[in-house]
Amino acid sequence: MSTLHDFIAEHREIFASAHPQSRRLAEAGSAWRGGVPMHWMRDWATPFPIYVASAHDATLIDADGVAYDDFCLGDTPSMFGHARPELAAAVARQAGEGVSFMLPTARSNAVGELLRRRFGMAQWQVATTASDANRAVIRWARAITGRDQILIFDGCYHGMVDDCFVALKDGKPVNKAGLIGQVVDQTRTTRVIPFNDMAALEDALKTGDVAAVLAEPVMTNCGMIAPSPGYHARLRELTQHHGTLLIMDETHTLSSGPAGYCGVHGLSPDMFVVGKAIAGGIPAAVWGVTAEVAARMDAAQARIGPGQSGIGTTLSGNALVMAAIETMLTEVMTDAAYAHMLDGAARLVDGLRAVIADKALPWSVAHVGARAELIFAPEAPQNAADMRAVLDHDMLEAFHLYLINQGVLIAPFHNMMLISPRTGFDAIDRLVAAVAQFSEDLPK
Amino acid sequence: MSTLHDFIAEHREIFASAHPQSRRLAEAGSAWRGGVPMHWMRDWATPFPIYVASAHDATLIDADGVAYDDFCLGDTPSMFGHARPELAAAVARQAGEGVSFMLPTARSNAVGELLRRRFGMAQWQVATTASDANRAVIRWARAITGRDQILIFDGCYHGMVDDCFVALKDGKPVNKAGLIGQVVDQTRTTRVIPFNDMAALEDALKTGDVAAVLAEPVMTNCGMIAPSPGYHARLRELTQHHGTLLIMDETHTLSSGPAGYCGVHGLSPDMFVVGKAIAGGIPAAVWGVTAEVAARMDAAQARIGPGQSGIGTTLSGNALVMAAIETMLTEVMTDAAYAHMLDGAARLVDGLRAVIADKALPWSVAHVGARAELIFAPEAPQNAADMRAVLDHDMLEAFHLYLINQGVLIAPFHNMMLISPRTGFDAIDRLVAAVAQFSEDLPK
Incomplete structure (x- = not known):
């Protein structure tokens, strides 16, 4: 009887024999550390990376001519589809008029x-x-409140922000090992609590020294974890009560609706962040603040004096980014696009749940907006510790390899599947069928 | 008799009356904090920002139809010229085949x-x-050496890197105020010394706890400061002797020659960084390490275990970035392009020095590669403290405004002038003439 490890080995072989060009390219990549330009590109279940030839809408073609239904979409930046002609036209036009000026453009x-x-x-x-x-x-949150601490949720991801590389281990805050070479103890100024734990939230805030809570409205990185009923209302209430700013990072939940999860659910953060997909994958992010926060920023700046060179970012591509965001907001991220994404996600979620029910599988599905996550546990966990307890890395590897060999890409790390405005329902049905077949083919 | 402040006020008026469209746009920008998408865009001498309509090569046209000879070039990202058709074509092509995949491309x-x-x-x-x-x-430097400290030079700029926001004030290290809301004392793990001071360098390294020196080969941010003779040889010798890694950040000195300042001068750092212009202003940077450092990174990674999620960056635009860098390295950053840039810079430097000599002005010119800096002091300072002592903010404001009103852009902050492969010698001669005229028109 074959084991899960045999199954994985077999699927690695299937992948390898179908991808001689990607193998050749991987072997020839010695000028790159680890063979790839960015280390994240190795974080897939395949024995060597898939090398991309081109991608359009929700279909990606690799160097071996293999086509994939792409539910990864660059792990979010291409959420609205690859090579969208609206974006390509805007980018081409702006590249022909200059990309970077250190000055605003007439369209700003x-x-x-x-x-x-x-x-x-x-x-x-x-x-x-x-x-x-x-x-x-x-x-800015620290500057306007005069407080040192920030509060994050165990298992969160907010990019390569040192302050957020703290996690709970056996209930104690620890610096994450992924922050190689870090010499600052981030646990001194970052507090970390389990998501959905109202008592922990109250305890963490009541000392009155927390400048801001930085949250995703739905946790999307340590598997997908939805807020429990009433959690967001309580979070807003407590932060307001304790003078703590509430920051929502909608980089991943932007798929929830035209104004993100906060828009769909009427949440009112003080500060708002969205990255990646807002410029269609052209590197950019935006952040916004309420009028009240803006006034407090003005006051802080007046106190501190001129100059904010440590805040901000490179000016590279500023004109290109303006053109990209304008096109995304006017032509790509439309109500119709969201309607399709949400319908598609509902179809995917319904399909996956039907497979689970039909076959009595001990699995569940988490869902927010156009994102769905298949969890190999009968109940969706409520926080990162519970999620880690049910994460089965071999199952994930087997699943990802199996799907890739069926011509389906989902995001690596966990089982995130993303529906773009250009994802066909036929592709969604193929994904559901592949999941059903996986459950059959998996060694018992 | 008019004063310098009258002169500045007069030139602000001249600018304002010539820019009704930019004024209108600046007044209508209330959705942006400070009226602009990125705060850096306000850091000019003008009473409101110039709004750009388009730019090609080394000429920029603003919303009022005013044309400028652009020696700022986006403050470096557009160093090789705006809207280069080679880059625009590559960007348009890749945008039509997808910009962001979380996977390498066939051209990687x-x-x-x-x-x-x-x-x-x-x-x-x-x-x-x-x-x-x-x-x-x-x-990585900290991880592979097991040391906490890094060493930087007073007045340096290496981007928005917290570790580098330390400066000398009255000879003592202080955290810079520009790092608004910082709650970590960076002086505990960052050592800062004056550039060109060999004794300070010896003292800072001899304790054996410095992981790396992070340097620009020529300081370009606090005004431009060249290394004194023998400084780089000694820096290499001492870092090697003390087991300290030497990192060269060539983001600004890439204009020195096809392989940067290190290439021209035969410097051998352990780690090498170059940003902005390497992708023609598409947001990107590259970093490289020697084979020895790579092996030590492998060893460190084996010790720490898998995962380096805290190192790296967004995957956004990864395919676009590959296409942009390839085009820059093969079609734009050519030997011929550098020959023109260096000839143009020599012409500019000679022209400025002739003006200074002819008129017996108490000024000097610093120069590296395609960059020149006019310093309002008779001798070029050797370190940031000396530079700060001679920096006259009113003179800078007067000079920048005057040039802008003559249709010439140079980088704000100080007097950096950058020659692109598309900068005409006529434009260089106009800049030199404008400087000569400025020296005449300046209130005595």
Whole structure:
């Protein structure tokens, strides 16, 4: 009888024999550390990376000519589909008129108004990455409150922000090992609590020294974890009561609706961050603040004096980024696009749940907006510790390899599946069928 | 008799009356904090920002139809000229085939080999900004040496890297105020010394706890400061002797020659960073390490275990970035391009020095590669403290406004002038003439 390890080995072989070109390219990549330009590109279950030839909408073609239904979509930046002609046209036009000036462009104001109208915050800034945007809002939160501490949720991900590389281990805060070479003890100024734990939230805030809570409205990194009923209302109530700012990072939950999860659910953060997909994968992020926070920032700046060179980001590509965001907000991230994404996600979730029910599998599905996550546990965990307890790395590896060999890409790390406005329902049905077949083929 | 303040006021008026459209746009920008998408865009001498309509090569046209000879070039990202058709074509092509995949592309390896051949480092990674690249090399330097301290030079700029926001004030290290909301005392793990001070360098390294020196080969941020004779040889010798890694950040000195300042002068750092212009202003940076450092990184990673999620950067735009860097290295950053840039810079420097000599002005010119800096002091300072002592903010404001009103842009902050491969000698001559006229028109 074959084991899960045999199954994985067999699927690694299947992948390898179908990808001679990707293998050749991987072997020839010695000028790159680990063979790839960015280390994240190795974080897949395949024995060597898939090398991409091109991608359009929700289909990716690799160097071996293999086509994939792409539910990874670059792990979010390409959430609205690859090579969208609207974006390609805007990028080509702007590249023909200059990409980077250290000056605003004639279209800047229109983009600011689009952001304000869509997401409701009074004042905006543009950054190069969501990491940069999160660094900026954390700094400002500390500056305007005069408090040192920030509060995050165990298992969160807010980019490469040192302050957020703290996790709970056996209930105690620890610096994450992924922050190689870190010499600052982040646990001194970052408090970390389990998501969905109202008592822990009350305890963490009541000391009155927390500048800000930095949260995703739904946790999406340590598997997907939805807020429990009433959690967001309580979070807002407690932060307001204790004078703590509430920052929502919508980089991943932007798929929830045209104004993100906060828009769909009427949440009112003080500061708002969204990255990656807002510029269609052109490196950019935006952050916004309420009028009240803006006034407090003005006051802090007046106190501190001029200069904020430590806040912000590179000016590279500023004109290109304006053109990209404008096109995304006006032509790509439309109500119709969201309607398709949400319908598709509902179809996927229904399909996966039907497979689970039909076959009585001990699995469940988490879902937010256009994102769904298949969890190999009968109940969706409520926090990162519970999620870690049910995470089965061999099962994940087997599942990812199996899907790739069926021509389906989902995000690596866990089982995140993302529906773009260009994802066909036929592709969704193929994914559901592949999951059903996986459950059959898996060694018992 | 008019004063310098009258002169500045008069030139602000001249600017304002010539820019009704930019004024209108500045007044309508209330959705942006401070009226602009990125706060850096306000850091000019003008009473409100110039709004850009388009730019080609080294000419920028603003919303009022005013044309400028652009010696700022986006403050470096557009160093090789705006809207270069080679880059625009590559960007348009890749945007039509997808910008962001979380996977390498079929062209990745060629780009890695181009970087290796040009800059000589054995292994490379791509980041989104030079800040991210510097964060990565600092982390790795600490990880492989097991040491906490890094050493920087007073007045340096290496992006938005917290570790580098330390300066000397009255000879004592202090955290810079520009790092608003910082709650970590960076002086505990960052040592800062004056540039060109060999005794200070010896003292700072001899304790044996410095992981790395992070340096620009020529300081370019606190005004431009060249290394004194023998300084780089001694820096290399001392870092090697004390087991300290030497990191060169060539983001600004890339204009020195096809392989940067290190290439021209035969310097051999352990780690190498270059940002901005390497992708023609598409947000990207690259960092490389020697084979020896790569082996030590492997050993450190084996010790620490898998995962390096705290190092690296966003994956956004990874395919676009590959296409951009490839085009820059093969079609734009050519030997012929550098020959023109260096000839143009020599013409500019000669012209400025002739003006200074002819008129017996108490000024001097610093020069590295395609960058020149006019310093309002008779001798070029040797370190940041001396530079700060001669910096006259009113003179800078007067000079910048005057040039802008003559249709010439130079980088704000100080007097940096950058020659692109597309900068005409006529534009250089106009700049020199404007400087001569400025010296005449300046209130005595």
